[in-house]
Amino acid sequence: xxxxxxxxxxxxxxxxxxxxxxxxxxxxxxxxxxxxxxxxxxxxxxxxxxxxxxxxxxxxxxxxxxxxxxxxxxxxxxxxxxxxxxxxxxxxxxxxxxxxxxxxxxxxxxx
Ligand SMILES: [Zn+2]
Numbered sequence: 001x002x003x004x005x006x007x008x009x010x011x012x013x014x015x016x017x018x019x020x021x022x023x024x025x026x027x028x029x030x031x032x033x034x035x036x037x038x039x040x041x042x043x044x045x046x047x048x049x050x051x052x053x054x055x056x057x058x059x060x061x062x063x064x065x066x067x068x069x070x071x072x073x074x075x076x077x078x079x080x081x082x083x084x085x086x087x088x089x090x091x092x093x094x095x096x097x098x099x100x101x102x103x104x105x106x107x108x109x110x111x
Pocket of ligand 1: 020024025052
């Protein structure tokens with residue numbers, strides 16, 4: 001069974017199986033991974049997962065993005081940014097960069 005992320009009428013993303021690039025754990029649901037860091041961008045919902053085993057944060061390459069309403073999605077992303085005060089994530093590149101930053105911070109904290 002694939003993981004499905006949906007934003008009503010705006011976008012949806014499917015993730016088949018997830019493999020942790022750090023420790024190699026494979027999973028298809030939130031038993032092995034958490035998805036709380038998932039971001040909504042202009043390109044759609046970008047699923048960000050954190051491995052429960054080794055705490056690595058990454059963007060699974062196996063996700064399929066679907067945008068149902070480009071304009072409404074754009075509006076929602078901008079509203080979200082205004083509401084939360086966080087910078088807009090334009091797309092998957094920005095999300096990957098933010099995941100890398102989180103990993104660096106996390107590893108920095110371990111020392
Ligand atoms: Zn892992």
